[in-house]
């Protein structure tokens with residue numbers, strides 16, 4: 001284990017949604033290269049509190065790449081320099097002594113800043129509320145082999161279900177579009193047999209809810225590059241395909257034949 005010295009952190013500080021905000025520089029030393037990026041921020045916060053200053057507000061929960069709450073733009077890249085890695089799993093060995101690291105919140109109209117590095121991502125909740133579920137009577141779990149699922153379909157559904165809803169796709173997109181998030185959430189249900197009953201109403205509701213809050217996709221592909229779970233933009237094509245089918249006149253009649 002070695003330590004990083006003389007790190008300069010340029011961190012976005014903003015008192016609340018109405019505040020203009022500004023960058024503030026902090027110097028920090030003796031950071032273990034085994035520390036995670038969030039642990040490094042913890043050390044900085046302890047130092048600030050010890051000096052009687054206000055700690056930096058940032059989101060986190062599981063710190064193991066599952067919950068999707070960590071959300072930092074590090075040196076202009078969502079979740080920082082390591083591909084396929086959430087901020088909480090980024091380690092300080094990716095940096096070196098003397099580095100200046102710029103840390104910002106997600107920048108997107110649909111994600112207003114609450115304070116410092118924390119943003120409000122409840123626009124994602126509106127998309128999920130509109131159709132990101134299946135409606136089924138509860139009861140005992142059925143025998144799994146009663147509903148066979150082809151292996152490639154199960155694999156694709158699980159790939160989509162890896163989305164942790166962090167919002168990196170939106171932050172990385174020049175249009176602030178949420179197509180990768182919505183596509184992952186639509187696809188993991190629309191691919192599986194259990195999701196078929198609401199397939200067409202789900203995709204319409206979720207795409208239209210997405211359009212209420214987020215920008216439009218123009219195929220930049222930045223979302224796929226920024227995604228900590230490396231979710232493929234192929235799911236966006238699948239979502240668009242399902243949306244078009246759902247919009248076919250008399251779709252309901254066709255599906256009942």
Ligand code: FES
Pocket residue numbers: 059060061062063064065066067068069070086087088089164
């Ligand atoms: S803190 Fe849960 S994914 Fe990073």
